[in-house]
Amino acid sequence: xxxxxxxxxxxxxxxxxxxxxxxxxxxxxxxxxxxxxxxxxxxxxxxxxxxxxxxxxxxxxxxxxxxxxxxxxxxxxxxxxxxxxxxxxxxxxxxxxxxxxxxxxxxxxxxxxxxxxxxxxxxxxxxxxxxxxxxxxxxxxxxxxxxxxxxxxxxxxxxxxxxxxxxxxxxxxxxxxxxxxxxxxxxxxxxxxxxxxxxxxxxxxxxxxxxxxxxxxxxxxxxxxxxxxxxxxxxxxxxxxxxxxxxxxxxxxxxxxxxxxxxxxxxxxxxxxxxxxxxxxxxxxxxxxxxxxxxxxxxxxxxxxxxxxx
Numbered sequence: 001x002x003x004x005x006x007x008x009x010x011x012x013x014x015x016x017x018x019x020x021x022x023x024x025x026x027x028x029x030x031x032x033x034x035x036x037x038x039x040x041x042x043x044x045x046x047x048x049x050x051x052x053x054x055x056x057x058x059x060x061x062x063x064x065x066x067x068x069x070x071x072x073x074x075x076x077x078x079x080x081x082x083x084x085x086x087x088x089x090x091x092x093x094x095x096x097x098x099x100x101x102x103x104x105x106x107x108x109x110x111x112x113x114x115x116x117x118x119x120x121x122x123x124x125x126x127x128x129x130x131x132x133x134x135x136x137x138x139x140x141x142x143x144x145x146x147x148x149x150x151x152x153x154x155x156x157x158x159x160x161x162x163x164x165x166x167x168x169x170x171x172x173x174x175x176x177x178x179x180x181x182x183x184x185x186x187x188x189x190x191x192x193x194x195x196x197x198x199x200x201x202x203x204x205x206x207x208x209x210x211x212x213x214x215x216x217x218x219x220x221x222x223x224x225x226x227x228x229x230x231x232x233x234x235x236x237x238x239x240x241x242x243x244x245x246x247x248x249x250x251x252x253x254x255x256x257x258x259x260x261x262x263x264x265x266x267x268x269x270x271x272x273x274x275x276x277x278x279x280x281x282x283x284x285x286x287x288x289x290x291x292x293x294x295x296x297x298x299x300x301x302x303x304x305x306x307x308x309x310x
Contacts, residue, residue: 092146094275101274105246140188143195
């Protein structure tokens with residue numbers, strides 16, 4: 001079996017990832033620009049966060065499966081179906097990791113961990129400090145799938161008031177008060193985004209929404225960068241329309257070196273790694289799932305969590 005992974009990674013990371021697959025499988029790491037050659041005899045493609053152009057599929061002579069993580073907006077599913085290629089995702093596989101990352105952002109922000117660390121290391125033991133307890137804070141969860149539900153459970157453990165909103169109907173939850181979009185925006189001290197990227201959610205948070213939120217609100221995005229209008233976000237952060245943000249995803253990835261987000265003191269940034277908790281951009285549970293699906297398609301079975309029918 002030949003597994004092609006579109007990913008820029010260190011040799012050590014490549015070694016660790018390849019080591020999760022059977023030893024006789026050929027695991028190849030490529031840059032997106034090299035894909036047309038390597039995909040010719042590939043059995044499985046793992047695109048990570050790279051968009052798969054439709055024309056590239058014409059080079060895929062033996063491809064059986066395109067395997068993604070939770071999101072799959074980067075894969076042309078209809079075209080894959082026409083070509084007899086399964087597409088599968090792994091919903092919920094990284095839910096615990098991402099929900100914990102959300103609270104890492106929250107705790108760093110409200111406990112001032114990053115600036116307090118900096119001033120202590122600079123020799124100042126009496127910094128000006130403004131923090132807050134999480135108890136009774138209102139957290140608005142946008143999107144109530146696997147990750148949103150885990151975030152809600154953690155929030156309840158901190159005695160927070162939990163509001164929920166989903167653009168599609170979801171089942172009621174005893175620990176969450178579901179509200180309309182405007183109520184969530186105006187009432188939340190913290191709002192965290194957990195929706196798939198599609199035509200309904202692209203730029204669902206923009207200038208109008210930033211005008212509605214509390215001026216000290218804290219925004220977290222660990223879903224997809226394009227759910228938030230990047231220009232409107234920078235404007236809101238610069239001009240005090242929101243208090244701050246914790247961002248793991250961006251409209252353009254990797255985040256450009258000259259991005260204004262890198263220079264703002266009211267933003268905490270991480271490089272799209274919330275769902276990979278095991279170090280060096282690894283999530284062993286996720287890789288185990290990928291291996292299982294590869295084995296299934298190798299013997300003619302459909303993968304788990306198939307997004308299309310062949």
